[in-house]
Amino acid sequence: MFFIPGPIIAALSFPGVIIHETGHLFFCKLFKLQVYDVCFFQFGNPAGYVVHEETENFTALFFVSLGPFFVNTTLCVIFCSAAFLPVWELKVTDPLAYFFYWLGLSIGMHAFPSTADLSNLWDKAPTLAKKGNPLAIISLPFAALLYVLNLARVVWADLGYGIAVGILGPLALFRALAR
Amino acid sequence: MRQATCHSCGLTTTIRSFYSFQGKTYCEPCVWKASKEAAEKGQPSEYTSLTDNSICARCGAYSGDSKDHAVIGKLPLCATCAPQVVSWPYPQWLKASLAVVLALLLIALSNGRKYFKAGKSLYIGERLVDEKQYAKALPYLEETLKIAPRSDKAVFLAAKAALKIGDVATADKAIQGHNGGYFEDANDSDYLEVKALWDRAIGAADKANKATELAKQGGHDVEAAKLMHDAASAYPEAEGLSEAATQLDAGAAFERKDYDAFLELEQKQWKQYPESGTAAAVASAFACKYAITGNAEFRKQAEDMLKQAEERAKADPKQMENFREYEERIRYRLQSREIIDKPEYDRRFRQGQAAGK
Numbered sequence: 001m002f003f004i005p006g007p008i009i010a011a012l013s014f015p016g017v018i019i020h021e022t023g024h025l026f027f028c029k030l031f032k033l034q035v036y037d038v039c040f041f042q043f044g045n046p047a048g049y050v051v052h053e054e055t056e057n058f059t060a061l062f063f064v065s066l067g068p069f070f071v072n073t074t075l076c077v078i079f080c081s082a083a084f085l086p087v088w089e090l091k092v093t094d095p096l097a098y099f100f101y102w103l104g105l106s107i108g109m110h111a112f113p114s115t116a117d118l119s120n121l122w123d124k125a126p127t128l129a130k131k132g133n134p135l136a137i138i139s140l141p142f143a144a145l146l147y148v149l150n151l152a153r154v155v156w157a158d159l160g161y162g163i164a165v166g167i168l169g170p171l172a173l174f175r176a177l178a179r
Numbered sequence: 180m181r182q183a184t185c186h187s188c189g190l191t192t193t194i195r196s197f198y199s200f201q202g203k204t205y206c207e208p209c210v211w212k213a214s215k216e217a218a219e220k221g222q223p224s225e226y227t228s229l230t231d232n233s234i235c236a237r238c239g240a241y242s243g244d245s246k247d248h249a250v251i252g253k254l255p256l257c258a259t260c261a262p263q264v265v266s267w268p269y270p271q272w273l274k275a276s277l278a279v280v281l282a283l284l285l286i287a288l289s290n291g292r293k294y295f296k297a298g299k300s301l302y303i304g305e306r307l308v309d310e311k312q313y314a315k316a317l318p319y320l321e322e323t324l325k326i327a328p329r330s331d332k333a334v335f336l337a338a339k340a341a342l343k344i345g346d347v348a349t350a351d352k353a354i355q356g357h358n359g360g361y362f363e364d365a366n367d368s369d370y371l372e373v374k375a376l377w378d379r380a381i382g383a384a385d386k387a388n389k390a391t392e393l394a395k396q397g398g399h400d401v402e403a404a405k406l407m408h409d410a411a412s413a414y415p416e417a418e419g420l421s422e423a424a425t426q427l428d429a430g431a432a433f434e435r436k437d438y439d440a441f442l443e444l445e446q447k448q449w450k451q452y453p454e455s456g457t458a459a460a461v462a463s464a465f466a467c468k469y470a471i472t473g474n475a476e477f478r479k480q481a482e483d484m485l486k487q488a489e490e491r492a493k494a495d496p497k498q499m500e501n502f503r504e505y506e507e508r509i510r511y512r513l514q515s516r517e518i519i520d521k522p523e524y525d526r527r528f529r530q531g532q533a534a535g536k
Binding site: 015018022025028029034035036037038040053078079082083085086089090091092094096097099100103174175177 | 299
C-alpha cells in the first residue's frame, strides 16, 4: 500500500467531490433545510462540505446523510457503463471512453458519506429503529458498513468501491441485457 | 455590537462571548465553573451560547444597535444571507458543468452504440459458446470482431467457436486480426485452450494436405485415404476431412477395381451432400458397373445421375466446367466399356494437359 496525500487524490478525482456535495445540497433543498455554507471543492481537509441546520426529521437526515452515497453510486454506474465495453471488454482505444471511465471512477470513489454524516444518523437511528421506523432500520446496517468502509479509506477502500461499482455494475447490466 | 455582563464575575463585553446557564448570563470561564458545580449537585449542567441578533450568523454584518436581523430557524441572518440560506442556489458554473457532462454523456452514448452492439454480440456469443452452440455463436463473435479485433476475449471465443466447427480459416482470421496473432499473456487459460485446439487443427490440416498431394499424383489413393482418415480422427470437428477421407476411400476402391465398394461410397457421399460433384461421382461408379457387367440398367442410372449433376452445376460456371470434364470421361466409359483413370484418359485424349487423378 502506498501513501498519496489527500489533496492530490481529491484533485485527481475532483468531480466526485463536487457531485457528493451537490448531492448534500440537493437533499437539503428538497427537505427545505437551511444551508449556511457550501464548499464544492477545496485543496484541504475536508475537500468539500455543506453546513446545514440540524433537523429532527429522520427522513431528511437519512437522505441528506446517505443521499450522496446513492447519487454518486448511480452516476458511477451510468458513466462507467458508457465506457465499460470499449475499455474493458472490447479493448478499443477511444479517448472519450477513457474520459468517462475517469469521471465515473472519480464519482464512485467519493460515494462514501463522511463520518460526521454517519454520526448524526447513528445517534438518532437506534431509538427510531426500536419504534419501527423503516428508514432507521435500513440505515443502521448501512451506517455501520459505511463507517467501517470510511475508516478503510486508508487502504483505498473508496477507490476499491469505485472500481467495483464501475466494473461490476456495468458488467451485470450488460449481461442482463444480453439475455 | 451589543454588550452583556457576566452574572458571576461582572465582565462586560460582546454578547457573542457569553453563555446562558439556568436563565443567567455567564462568561466562558464562569459558565464552566457553574456548570461543573451544578453537575456535582446532580442538577442540569447544559448551557448554550448567546447569539447577538444584531450580528448576521453567516457573514457577521452588523444591523445597528437599534434593530435586529431576522431570526431564521435559530440564527439571525442579514437581508443578503437570509434568502441564500433559505434556498441556497446552485452556482452557474455547476449548472453549466452539469450541462456539459450531460451533453458529453449523450455523445458517448451515441458514439457508444456500436460498442453496445458489439458488446451485446460478445455476451450472446459467449453464452452460446458456454452452451457449446459453436455454429450459432460464431456470427455473433465475428460481428464483435468487426468493432474490436484486438479484444482478447472476443478473439479467443471466435477462434474457439470456429475451431470447434472445423472452420480453421475463420479462426486464423480472428487470431491474425489481433496484432498479427500476438497475445501478451501466453499462460492465459483461454489462450492455452485455443492454442491446443489450433495445434490439433493445424496438425490435421498438414496430414490432409499431404493426403491431397498424394491423391493428385494418382496411384496412391490407399495411402492418401489412410492419411486423410488420420487427419479426420485427429480433428473430428472438421467434417470436411471425414468427407474427404470417404472420397479418398472411394478413390482407393476404384484403384483396386472394387466397383461395388466404389458405388456404395459414392452413393453415401451423394446422400450426405447432394451436389453436382457427388452426383457425377455416382454416375462414374454406375458407368464402371455397366462397363464390367454390360447391364443396361447401370447405364440408365449413370445417365440419370449425369443429368442431376448437370442440373446442379448450372448455377456455378466453375462447377459446370468441372462437370463437363468429368462427364466427358464418364461418357467415354459408357461408350467404350473401358475403365481408365484420369491420367490415362488425359494421356490418350488430352495431350499437353497436366496429369491428375
